Amino acid sequence: MNDLTNARSPAVTTASPLSPEAPVRAQVADLSFWYGKFQALHGVSMPIEDRRVTAIIGPSGCGKSTLLRCFNRIHDLYAGVRYEGAINLMPDGLNLVSRTVDPILVRLMVGMVFQKPNPFPKSIYENVASGLYVRGIRTKSEVEGRVEKALKQAAIWDEVKDRLKSPAYELSGGQQQRLCIARALAPEPKLLLLDEPTSALDPIATAKIESLIDDLAKDVTIVIVTHNMGQAARISDQTAFMHLGNLVEFGETEQIFTNPKADQTRDYVTGRYG
Amino acid sequence: MSGEADLEHAATMRLVRAKRVQDLVFGVIGILVLIVVMGLLVTLVADLLIDGVGRISPEFLTSFPSRRAAGAGVLSAWIGTTLVMLVTAAIAVPLGVGAGLYLEEYAAKNILTDAIEINVSNLAGVPSIIYGLLALGFFVYGLNLGQTVLVGGMVLALLILPIVIVATREALRAVPSGLRESAYGIGANRWQVMWSYILPSARPGILTGAIVGLSRAIGETAPIITIGALTYIAFLPPAPVSATPPWINFDWLNSPFTVMPIQMFNWISRPQAAFHVNAAATGVLLLGMTLLMNGFAIYLRYRLRRLVRT
Numbered sequence: 001m002n003d004l005t006n007a008r009s010p011a012v013t014t015a016s017p018l019s020p021e022a023p024v025r026a027q028v029a030d031l032s033f034w035y036g037k038f039q040a041l042h043g044v045s046m047p048i049e050d051r052r053v054t055a056i057i058g059p060s061g062c063g064k065s066t067l068l069r070c071f072n073r074i075h076d077l078y079a080g081v082r083y084e085g086a087i088n089l090m091p092d093g094l095n096l097v098s099r100t101v102d103p104i105l106v107r108l109m110v111g112m113v114f115q116k117p118n119p120f121p122k123s124i125y126e127n128v129a130s131g132l133y134v135r136g137i138r139t140k141s142e143v144e145g146r147v148e149k150a151l152k153q154a155a156i157w158d159e160v161k162d163r164l165k166s167p168a169y170e171l172s173g174g175q176q177q178r179l180c181i182a183r184a185l186a187p188e189p190k191l192l193l194l195d196e197p198t199s200a201l202d203p204i205a206t207a208k209i210e211s212l213i214d215d216l217a218k219d220v221t222i223v224i225v226t227h228n229m230g231q232a233a234r235i236s237d238q239t240a241f242m243h244l245g246n247l248v249e250f251g252e253t254e255q256i257f258t259n260p261k262a263d264q265t266r267d268y269v270t271g272r273y274g
Numbered sequence: 275m276s277g278e279a280d281l282e283h284a285a286t287m288r289l290v291r292a293k294r295v296q297d298l299v300f301g302v303i304g305i306l307v308l309i310v311v312m313g314l315l316v317t318l319v320a321d322l323l324i325d326g327v328g329r330i331s332p333e334f335l336t337s338f339p340s341r342r343a344a345g346a347g348v349l350s351a352w353i354g355t356t357l358v359m360l361v362t363a364a365i366a367v368p369l370g371v372g373a374g375l376y377l378e379e380y381a382a383k384n385i386l387t388d389a390i391e392i393n394v395s396n397l398a399g400v401p402s403i404i405y406g407l408l409a410l411g412f413f414v415y416g417l418n419l420g421q422t423v424l425v426g427g428m429v430l431a432l433l434i435l436p437i438v439i440v441a442t443r444e445a446l447r448a449v450p451s452g453l454r455e456s457a458y459g460i461g462a463n464r465w466q467v468m469w470s471y472i473l474p475s476a477r478p479g480i481l482t483g484a485i486v487g488l489s490r491a492i493g494e495t496a497p498i499i500t501i502g503a504l505t506y507i508a509f510l511p512p513a514p515v516s517a518t519p520p521w522i523n524f525d526w527l528n529s530p531f532t533v534m535p536i537q538m539f540n541w542i543s544r545p546q547a548a549f550h551v552n553a554a555a556t557g558v559l560l561l562g563m564t565l566l567m568n569g570f571a572i573y574l575r576y577r578l579r580r581l582v583r584t
């Protein structure tokens with residue numbers, strides 16, 4: 001086994017010094033995370049650049065979903081979890097994982113889409129509007145406008161515009177997932193988290209979601225966890241490779257996939273990982 | 275930071291605070307409601323305990339009822355209750371679980387099963403004295419079984435059957451459909467799917483339903499009085515186990531009996547205060563028996579859950 005696996009070694013970070021046109025949206029700084037006594041993240045540090053797509057890859061159990069779920073404090077729903085370090089949301093530098101920061105505030109700012117499509121058992125329209133309702137936005141014209149905008153952003157408007165009142169469960173799996181993306185987008189989050197959003201979908205639905213992520217990156221900062229290395233290579237600008245709770249390497253996606261610095265990253269992205 | 279961003283930030287913080295206040299308000303209301311409910315319960319139990327707990331002694335448990343309050347005990351009542359509950363459980367659980375399984379897994383979904391379902395649910399709401407009348411007419415006089423432990427157990431079993439059936443169906447419905455599909459997927463027939471996969475997953479829920487039913491049955495008085503159980507029993511049913519072959523006998527099923535709630539009812543309706551103390555003590559014991567039964571069920575459920583998870 002490689003000596004990188006257990007040691008708490010600093011990640012190889014080869015990202016170029018950040019240029020002014022790519023400001024940082026969030027800075028993960030020495031973040032550690034525990035499920036009870038089990039430490040799932042070991043001092044992860046990486047920047048999340050504004051309006052770009054950051055992919056987190058790695059083998060099962062490497063902590064990539066755990067890291068993603070720190071960004072909106074979904075871990076707080078379960079007892080016995082503990083954070084150390086920081087995820088600073090720019091420009092204010094608000095530490096998302098600080099105990100003094102209300103998780104509700106964090107979730108109002110950070111949207112999330114889960115692995116399996118999980119629409120609410122309500123109409124398509126109400127699903128997208130739900131994020132607005134919990135924010136106290138109830139003016140009919142405003143809600144309608146933002147629902148339409150979000151559905152368009154999620155590239156599903158043309159398929160549902162004539163049946164906004166029908167139940168979300170009538171949609172196909174791929175459509176449901178795009179609906180969930182629209183639901184996350186409607187409140188205009190500062191950060192959009194995608195946790196393996198296509199792992200339950202067929203290739204055609206996956207292709208649609210990938211192209212919509214590409215378009216979204218113009219307006220929204222996206223962090224995506226994926227099992228599919230081809231997907232990370234296709235849609236992300238930066239890639240983080242994780243293993244056993246450590247960030248092994250972080251850099252421009254092209255560099256990670258064509259010229260990785262760490263042997264482990266090379267083995268993983270070339271499919272030789274054992 | 276621009277003024278507009280400041281404004282937006284302030285609005286967000288106001289929103290978060292409003293959300294927290296709302297959570298707090300509902301939290302406080304919840305605690306108040308809980309205090310009222312728990313307060314009532316605690317008062318009730320405490321009243322019973324203050325009146326009765328001093329009267330409980332080994333002699334109280336091992337004496338038959340008597341005309342003298344100080345010498346009276348609940349021996350025949352607690353043994354009667356135990357035996358009747360045994361009969362009730364032995365009848366209601368297999369019948370109820372079987373009916374629930376059939377309705378949920380085997381029966382075709384049509385108007386007939388819908389009608390049966392509605393009727394089963396309604397049966398749970400029929401007053402218990404109606405069951406008593408049914409048992410009096412059918413078991414006691416129709417079948418000429420007399421006022422025995424068997425009849426007492428049967429009427430209580432009838433009473434709780436709907437509860438067990440409904441709980442069984444709910445528990446079966448809560449089994450994830452993936453489990454059913456994967457079991458059928460390996461080529462199992464209905465019986466194998468049910469016996470090896472569905473039933474083990476549903477067992478904790480079924481058990482809970484059975485115990486809820488039995489807890490109701492243990493306190494029932496009306497149907498037992500209706501079938502004519504005696505209030506004064508100064509002897510015990512024949513022992514179920516004997517020293518001579520065939521070692522086990524079922525004569526106790528045909529023995530007259532009394533149960534704890536009836537003993538309590540009997541004592542509370544006497545004018546002397548000393549008997550009222552006896553009644554309170556009987557109530558404490560009945561509570562204890564119910565608690566024991568529920569405790570056993572919680573233990574079983576905990577063990578079964580662990581088995582299912584692994």
